Amino acid sequence: MTLATLAGRLHRLSLTRDGDNAIAWPDRLTDEDWCFSHDLLSHPDLAETEARRLAFWEAVNFFSLNFHGERPLMAGLAARAGSAAYGTVAPYLAAFEREEAAHSAMFATFCERYAGRLYPEKTIATSRRQDPVEPEILFFAQTLFFEELMDLYNRRMAEDPLLHPVIRRIHALHHRDETGHILFGRRILRDLVTRHDPDRGALRRHLMGFVRLTWMQLYNADAYRDAGLDEVYARRNRAWVAQTGFRHAMTQTAGHHLLALGLLDTEVLP
Amino acid sequence: MKDAPSITLKRWIGERCGRAVADDTPLLEEELITSFDLVELILIIEELRGNPIDLLHLAPGSFASVAQILKTFFAEHTHV
Numbered sequence: 001m002t003l004a005t006l007a008g009r010l011h012r013l014s015l016t017r018d019g020d021n022a023i024a025w026p027d028r029l030t031d032e033d034w035c036f037s038h039d040l041l042s043h044p045d046l047a048e049t050e051a052r053r054l055a056f057w058e059a060v061n062f063f064s065l066n067f068h069g070e071r072p073l074m075a076g077l078a079a080r081a082g083s084a085a086y087g088t089v090a091p092y093l094a095a096f097e098r099e100e101a102a103h104s105a106m107f108a109t110f111c112e113r114y115a116g117r118l119y120p121e122k123t124i125a126t127s128r129r130q131d132p133v134e135p136e137i138l139f140f141a142q143t144l145f146f147e148e149l150m151d152l153y154n155r156r157m158a159e160d161p162l163l164h165p166v167i168r169r170i171h172a173l174h175h176r177d178e179t180g181h182i183l184f185g186r187r188i189l190r191d192l193v194t195r196h197d198p199d200r201g202a203l204r205r206h207l208m209g210f211v212r213l214t215w216m217q218l219y220n221a222d223a224y225r226d227a228g229l230d231e232v233y234a235r236r237n238r239a240w241v242a243q244t245g246f247r248h249a250m251t252q253t254a255g256h257h258l259l260a261l262g263l264l265d266t267e268v269l270p
Numbered sequence: 271m272k273d274a275p276s277i278t279l280k281r282w283i284g285e286r287c288g289r290a291v292a293d294d295t296p297l298l299e300e301e302l303i304t305s306f307d308l309v310e311l312i313l314i315i316e317e318l319r320g321n322p323i324d325l326l327h328l329a330p331g332s333f334a335s336v337a338q339i340l341k342t343f344f345a346e347h348t349h350v
């Protein structure tokens with residue numbers, strides 16, 4: 001199947017789902033509600049009450065991270081949907097962008113309704129030039145890694161019977177759409193790498209920075225503080241070390257397609 | 271006893287860019303740290319301060335050099 005054929009099928013599938021995004025938002029969540037799977041917490045080594053409290057704030061952090069991650073993604077998709085270089089897949093890129101906009105609205109609604117805010121993005125705009133190495137490959141490679149990693153969480157939490165139904169529903173909706181994005185991302189990335197035969201070393205260096213950055217944002221000391229934990233920075237550092245094996249396993253699973261293309265480096269996993 | 275923020279910051283940045291940096295070395299202008307490094311640097315500054323940084327209300331150039339970082343986020347350590 002060509003990329004254009006795949007994109008056409010995914011576009012038609014997207015259109016059939018347009019009306020099925022309803023979420024029954026509860027008025028409130030209680031301290032008894034699990035909002036993040038215990039074994040997926042960045043700091044799972046806690047008593048149940050503390051873990052459940054942290055689970056709420058890690059859900060807010062996870063949705064905030066996705067919200068912030070989708071802004072540059074949507075901008076990149078919109079630019080490419082209007083570019084002649086992507087003419088044959090432009091309708092799907094536009095649908096992809098619409099789905100991401102719907103996800104952003106869903107994540108923001110959860111955070112604002114139950115936490116009163118999103119966590120801010122831990123970054124600032126700089127005037128530094130963009131890395132000039134293969135911007136098209138970088139865009140789709142970063143997008144693919146981010147979506148594959150987030151989808152590992154989506155798939156687990158959509159099926160976790162201990163989680164509140166609204167959490168399962170958010171992850172199920174996200175997973176439903178991400179499946180198409182990931183299939184498309186794997187295919188277009190393979191085509192781009194085959195066509196351009198890029199300097200993989202330079203790409204690996206850049207992408208490993210992105211992988212590390214993504215993981216670091218899942219260990220948010222602000223979430224620990226909001227959950228009432230003490231020594232939040234020391235805890236974060238201990239959790240980062242203790243969870244090294246978990247991160248490596250998740251990175252290798254989420255990054256298996258990038259690894260196969262020579263775009264990730266297993267020697268320097270975060 | 272913990273190192274002063276200036277020592278910790280210069281050591282971390284030096285390890286990242288592979289060269290020694292002084293208080294006034296232009297970090298962004300000379301592209302010694304990447305946009306990814308900047309996020310990690312923010313987390314390190316927060317840890318050294320013991321408090322989060324309000325990124326929405328920062329003056330331009332707050333991360334321009336180690337001296338500027340100390341002035342912006344560690345006023346009491348400027349002369350350490």
